Amino acid sequence: MAIVAQTSNLGKIFxxxxxxxxxxxxxxxxxxxxxxxxxxDADAVKPEFLIFFKPTLENYFNMTDNYDYWxxxxxxxxxxxxxxxFSLFVGVPASYVMAFNPTKNTKNILxxxxxxxxxxxxxxxxxxxxxxxNFLNIYDTHFLIILVLCxxxxxxxxxxxxxxxxxxPKEIIEASRMDGVNxxxxxxxxxxxxAWGGLASTALLCFIFCWNEAYWTVRLxxxxxxxxxxxxxxxxxxxxxxxxxxxAVSSAAVAPIVILGWFxxxxxxxxxxxxxxx
Amino acid sequence: MAKxxxxxxxxxxxxxxxxxxxxxxxxxxxFVVFVGPSGCGKSTLLRxxxxxxxxxxxxxxxxxxVVNEIAPSKRGVAMVxxxxxxxxxxxxxxxxxxALRQARMNKDEINRRVKNAAEILQISDFLLKTPRSLSGGQxxxxxxxxxxxxxxxxxxxxxxLSNLDAALRVNTRLEIARLHKRLGTTMIxxxxxxxxxxxxxxxxxxxxxxxxxxxxxxxxxxxxxLNMFVAGFIGSPKMNFLNSKTLTKNISTIVKGAKRxxxxxxRPEHLLKTTYTKSIISARxxxxxxxxxxxxxxxxxxxxDQIIAKMNTAPKEPIGTKLHFTxxxxxxxxxxxx
Numbered sequence: 001m002a003i004v005a006q007t008s009n010l011g012k013i014f015x016x017x018x019x020x021x022x023x024x025x026x027x028x029x030x031x032x033x034x035x036x037x038x039x040x041d042a043d044a045v046k047p048e049f050l051i052f053f054k055p056t057l058e059n060y061f062n063m064t065d066n067y068d069y070w071x072x073x074x075x076x077x078x079x080x081x082x083x084x085x086f087s088l089f090v091g092v093p094a095s096y097v098m099a100f101n102p103t104k105n106t107k108n109i110l111x112x113x114x115x116x117x118x119x120x121x122x123x124x125x126x127x128x129x130x131x132x133x134n135f136l137n138i139y140d141t142h143f144l145i146i147l148v149l150c151x152x153x154x155x156x157x158x159x160x161x162x163x164x165x166x167x168x169p170k171e172i173i174e175a176s177r178m179d180g181v182n183x184x185x186x187x188x189x190x191x192x193x194x195a196w197g198g199l200a201s202t203a204l205l206c207f208i209f210c211w212n213e214a215y216w217t218v219r220l221x222x223x224x225x226x227x228x229x230x231x232x233x234x235x236x237x238x239x240x241x242x243x244x245x246x247x248a249v250s251s252a253a254v255a256p257i258v259i260l261g262w263f264x265x266x267x268x269x270x271x272x273x274x275x276x277x278x
Numbered sequence: 279m280a281k282x283x284x285x286x287x288x289x290x291x292x293x294x295x296x297x298x299x300x301x302x303x304x305x306x307x308x309f310v311v312f313v314g315p316s317g318c319g320k321s322t323l324l325r326x327x328x329x330x331x332x333x334x335x336x337x338x339x340x341x342x343x344v345v346n347e348i349a350p351s352k353r354g355v356a357m358v359x360x361x362x363x364x365x366x367x368x369x370x371x372x373x374x375x376x377a378l379r380q381a382r383m384n385k386d387e388i389n390r391r392v393k394n395a396a397e398i399l400q401i402s403d404f405l406l407k408t409p410r411s412l413s414g415g416q417x418x419x420x421x422x423x424x425x426x427x428x429x430x431x432x433x434x435x436x437x438x439l440s441n442l443d444a445a446l447r448v449n450t451r452l453e454i455a456r457l458h459k460r461l462g463t464t465m466i467x468x469x470x471x472x473x474x475x476x477x478x479x480x481x482x483x484x485x486x487x488x489x490x491x492x493x494x495x496x497x498x499x500x501x502x503x504l505n506m507f508v509a510g511f512i513g514s515p516k517m518n519f520l521n522s523k524t525l526t527k528n529i530s531t532i533v534k535g536a537k538r539x540x541x542x543x544x545r546p547e548h549l550l551k552t553t554y555t556k557s558i559i560s561a562r563x564x565x566x567x568x569x570x571x572x573x574x575x576x577x578x579x580x581x582x583d584q585i586i587a588k589m590n591t592a593p594k595e596p597i598g599t600k601l602h603f604t605x606x607x608x609x610x611x612x613x614x615x616x
Contacts, residue, residue: 171363174330179377179424180351189376193367 030254037247044243059248067231069252076227076253079142079217080210083149087206088199090150091157096187098158099165100173110162113155121152121215132220140224145217149210157206164198165191201268204260211257228253280341280354280431280464281306282327287336289322289488296322298488299336304466304481309458312468313475313511314485320468321436323485327466328357328434340431351377356425357434361441362417364409364424370396371405374424388427395426398460399453415446422457435467439474451477472512476500484508506613509543515574517543517611518585526557526602533612543611546574549587549603557602561585566592577601 036044038055063069098106128148133139138147168191176190192199214229221230228249235242235249261268282304289297297319304310312320325331327338329350338345345353356377364373371392378388396402399419409417418438425433435454439447455478458465469475475482476496484491484499484507492499492508503509509517520542522529529536536542554560561577564584575587593601 169361169363171359171361172365175357175359175363175424176365176376177330178328178350178355178357179428180349180380185380190365194365 033247034251035247036243037251039244039247041242041244044247059244060252062245063248063252067235067249069231069249072226072228072231073252073256075142075145075225076211076229077256079145079149079225079227080207082142082146083153083210084203084207086146086150087153087157088203091154091161091202092187092192092199095158095161095165096191099162099168100170110159113158117152117155125219128216129219140221140226142225144220145225145227148216148220149213152213152216153206153209156209157202160202160205161195161198164195164202167198168194197267200264204264204268208257208261282432282464282466283337283339284327285337285339287323287326287333287338289319289326289331289334296488297326297334300488300490302483302490302493304464307462307464309455309465309467309478309480310483311475311479311481312466312483312485313470313472314491315511316470318485319488320470320485322488324357324434324436324466324468327432328355329353330357351380354431355434356428356430356432357436358418358421358425358438360437362409362421364417364420366409369406369408370401370412370420370423373409373420374405374427377424377428391427391429392423395423398426398457399423414442415450418442418450419453422454426457426461431464433463433465435465437469438467439469440471454478472514476512482512484511486511503543503611506541506543509611509613513545515546515586515588517545518549519543519613520559520579520583520585521581524559524579524581524583526554526560532558533607533610536612539614541613543613544605544609546586546588548605548609549585549589550605551587551589551593552602552604554602556604558604559585560600560602563593563595563597563599563601565597568592575601 035051037059038057039053040056040058043053098110129139132144138144172190172194173186176186181189212229213227214233217227217229218233221227226234232246232249232253235246282302284300284302287297287300288295300323312323314320322331326333327340329345329348333346340353340355365376368376374392374395375388378391392405393402396405399422401416401419401423404412404416404420409420412420418441421438438454439450442450451474454465454467458478467474467478479496481493482496482499483493486507492504494502496512499508499512503512503517506519510519522536522538522540522542525532525542529538529540529542533540533542559579561579563575564578565576567574567576573589573592575589575593577585577587579585587603593599595601
């Protein structure tokens, strides 16, 4: 008891304080970005307007009027949604097979899939650009972006789903086979309902990754399929440092995903910490 | 209802052979228990019958049909799993009707069968509850109900009682026995618990290392075990095994024709306390366990082997005293030491 009392006295002050401190450190840049987005480009670099300034929506109007924000936003939405759906479409059957009918190579396949994430993206930049531009003629198309987003997220999607599916007791699957379900029925009636939490959080995480992806979306698009990452990128260097405008674009780009994440955080935490099945 | 026939059945995983050529015939309506220590292949054998494992060699037929290549759901078997394996996202009614819905049976018939099974098992009140809100015993009944509604030819039970606590286990055991009487369906039941085997079975199949050691009625196995494995496995406490050196008399005078290297087996309940001159063994009193209705007397032989006698009253002698025992000749079992 004595030990518990001692730690709890210290813990009551110390740990919450530390948690707050860390949260503030993480949150501050975002706060600063949002704050700056309401400043004019001129005000943004002046130290006297650090905290107290005259807020303006000029940057946001500028963004929607002159930079076609909505087109980028729609591209981001389309590519993220379709890439997520397609990843699940491929990932669910793949992880189903590996979880319930494993062979001695299943572990190797999983490791191999993960190993594709270890390859530096820059290493394949040239072949990717060259092939998509000159041979396949799909450079700067939604199709290409969806394909690329899907491919880079598939290993994570499969790994996550594999872990969730593994959580389902084998006997339940066997019982359903005794009860006469076919493979499709097994997925539809048993596995998807049981792994629903895991599926939802996998889809959400995949969507977030797709939305935030910048390396490929910036480099494989020029205009047609350009996403919000490209918009931010475009507002960065060429015309000098327009902090107000850049902040507004960035805020507008992260806002949808932050809002989505906020509403789904319970689902996400529940899914990521497992234990939703039994 | 159907008879079941297993012909020279073999099962291997990769290079390891689990079932070594099992031959077995089960009559229509018989209650058969597979019993053996863990890893003996009893569950594998059941899963082979269920169709959850692929047959490596040999043949299983249910009724007159060879079922080797037939899907589990088409074999006319229903299985009750050790950990219930209920569908957690469905209520009891949906759990029980799942197989029937898969078979696209008409709604009225499904309803009739589920209601009927629920009544037999006294779970009618839980039909709309989810498995999560039920106790272990209730879940097990739902699992049995899920098997009943299918009206299978053969019921398969895979250690259905081992997740229940002791009191509930006895109850559920009785219920399963009643169920068998009521339905008259062939049942195959796997357990490692010889008490369950003795109380439930018409026929016990004792398995060890993927081979059948003996098949017979409970009383046959108890009275005439073919070998020391069966003798030691059936009955509790275990049969005492005595080699000729530990006997107070020459082995051939106790059992006619017995050789020096043979082993005599005597069940604890068959040891009778007597005087040294009439005795066949003597042992040092070590420990007394009083169970109320009877007493387990643990003793140590002169070669440090332990033996147990089951007696009505505890011996009055102090610990460490030599006690002398004999037994009725018909209760002695002679084994060749392999």
